[in-house]
């Protein structure tokens with residue numbers, strides 16, 4: 001090879017290397033935001049510890065913290081945020097509080113009423129076990145995986161998300177709805193098989209992921225929010241939305257759950273089909289013509305567009321503002337940072353996009369000033385515009401995935 005021909009190769013190799021070498025400025029960005037998060041978490045802790053028996057979720061119009069009981073899908077995120085806060089800062093007080101807020105959730109180990117047990121238990125006890133190796137936490141996680149498994153049906157090959165689903169048009173009533181969010185709960189099942197050697201949890205997760213890949217993802221790798229199955233024979237009866245703009249639209253957080261869920265499923269299986277779905281779903285988000293320049297998506301990729309019509313009973317039609325959803329962005333940032341660690345895909349694209357979202361969320365447009373926002377970290381998330389609730393507010397899960405993304409970025413920088 002002529003020396004001249006080597007130059008571009010050398011240049012490419014050097015620039016790739018430089019891009020991945022730990023950058024002190026980047027590490028100081030991470031440290032600075034862990035420190036701001038630690039202070040703000042202290043504010044929410046003050047309020048939460050006064051209430052003690054309930055779990056913080058968002059704020060009301062006066063800025064007062066709204067709490068839920070432990071059986072709501074969001075109950076484990078506060079404990080999880082405390083674990084990530086502890087991991088990022090080493091503050092032993094955060095660890096003590098993380099233990100306290102995790103251990104209160106023990107009754108969830110036998111909960112079977114909806115699929116969200118994975119969120120509730122894995123974000124709390126999963127992080128607790130990862131960071132302490134306390135065997136008691138492992139046992140609780142395995143019991144929870146057993147409880148979640150009771151919602152799996154051999155006939156449909158999937159885990160039932162909710163017991164019932166009614167279409168927004170009032171016409172359809174279904175007994176076996178599965179939502180894209182359910183991909184997130186598979187991580188608990190993969191964990192349980194790894195620590196027990198009992199493959200049945202993993203088999204359920206694999207079956208669910210396979211069916212979701214077949215039935216819930218469109219040809220352009222956007223996603224349906226809800227797929228309703230016939231419980232007798234597993235046939236797909238309908239594809240609709242619960243929290244998105246319209247049945248044929250792409251609800252931003254649903255897309256984020258899919259990117260995250262299939263990325264995690266690839267990590268657990270090394271099956272390249274899941275890597276392909278994860279990266280194509282990520283491309284849908286990153287390359288979308290309506291993605292704002294800060295990469296924090298509007299709450300639905302098709303809201304208020306021609307060709308997409310909310311059902312008459314959905315409140316989506318009453319909301320002409322295209323609100324951003326910082327929670328969808330936080331989930332996506334965390335997923336993209338993990339996706340960027342795998343080979344065989346455009347890792348740099350996913351890392352750059354993940355970091356870009358993380359930086360946007362860390363800026364003053366989203367990251368709350370100390371003492372404001374009820375003590376939550378991020379502003380401008382959306383719970384469900386279709387139901388007319390939690391619009392442009394902080395949400396505890398946005399904070400959880402933001403802190404997870406910050407931790408993932410710290411680890412990527414440290415490994416460089």
Ligand code: GLY
Nearest residue numbers: 073181243253383
């Ligand atoms: N898993 C419910 C939601 O994303 O709102």
